Amino acid sequence: MPVMTILSCKILQDEIVHLLERDPAVNEIIVVKNNEEQELISKMDAAGLHYTLMDLEQLPPSPQRMDPEKFTVIICLVELALHEFPKTLKVEVYERIGRMTTYSDGILLFYGLCGNVLDKVEEDFRGQENTCPVRILRDEKRIVDDCIGATLGGGDEYLKTLKMLSSQGTFLFTPMYAHSWREIMRVDPEKPEKTLKMLRKVNEITGYKRVAKVNTGLNYTENFHEKVEEFAQIFDFDILELEGNQRIFQDCYASMKKLMGLPGMM
Known part of the structure; x- marks a missing residue:
């Protein structure tokens, strides 16, 4: 069962709901409990999206998910106020990536450069490219600013x-x-x-x-x-x-699915 984690600033929760609502290929949605998810799950409820709320320790490691016909998306939100402290934000995001690698076949960051502290994130996690690639929001030329x-x-x-x-x-x-x-x-x-x-x-x-x-x-x-x-x-x-528009979010999500061997959006 391919597992994609979307690790996101809480401010981009609407964009996540929109993607999940439009993608019929998603078989399972898991929202990580960390005191940041309440608004997100309220919106998912309103949209009719089915999900499971889990503590991080409850998630089964990715190798145990052996059904290749199913696609799981894990949503993990990060505290909004961290944007004011870029160095702390980087530490928190990198720590979350390290923890979520165990449960994921790919991690998509709903972040931009955020004061340039995340400009090397894909490079810094290149060592796990074959098992759990990490990608961040980008346009055709580079990582988006924010x-x-x-x-x-x-x-x-x-x-x-x-x-x-x-x-x-x-x-x-x-x-x-x-x-x-x-x-x-x-x-x-x-x-x-x-x-x-x-x-x-x-x-x-x-x-x-x-x-x-x-x-x-x-x-x-x-x-x-x-x-x-x-x-x-x-x-x-x-x-x-x-x-504004949803192109960047849709393109990056579709690109991560393709990288994980899954068909595109719709």
């Missing part, structure tokens, strides 16, 4: 967008980013106004005056527009709209 770059379609599209927005500082929000901005920006739930006051000052100093909604085409996260409007109102920002 989740926004992946959603916009890759490095060239991201650079073009940033140049277009260069006249004023602009936050780019996907639905999950909009949903999680307080967590990402570490707004103290006990004393939010203190943090928001500091953020307003930082935005003033750095020249941030706008927020752009990146429309991903996915509707798993509710109240996208309302969350962006809330953010804009708090900081007195203008709102722009940008179009």
Whole structure:
């Protein structure tokens, strides 16, 4: 039974649900319990996806899964707040890869360069290429910069967008980013106004005056527009709209399936 692990930042959970919902070749979905999965499984429930929730220690090692006709996907989410600490993020991701190798025939990272700390991840795990290859999100030329770059379609599209927005500082929000901005920006739930006051000052100093909604085409996260409007109102920002897509995620998922000897998406 070929087993693919998707090791992902929590902010890309919608993209995972979308892929699983569209791929009838998946016979089994396992979600690793680690206190990061609750929103994901709620969305999977709403989408009608069947899954098993397991502690990591409950997973059977890959060699014990001998049925070549079945395809299993394991989902392991990583804490969102780690993006603020790139070196810690690298340690955590590398440790997770090392642990998941035992249970997987291939590991697909739903990450970008993330401050360049993951730029060598495929090279660093090249020694297990024949047993459990590791791949990261990339376009036709290179690894994507981050989740926004992946959603916009890759490095060239991201650079073009940033140049277009260069006249004023602009936050780019996907639905999950909009949903999680307080967590990402570490707004103290006990004393939010203190943090928001500091953020307003930082935005003033750095020249941030706008927020752009990146429309991903996915509707798993509710109240996208309302969350962006809330953010804009708090900081007195203008709102722009940008179009994103799922091409990078679909292409990288299909490429990993092919590498594992499985047919493409649909």
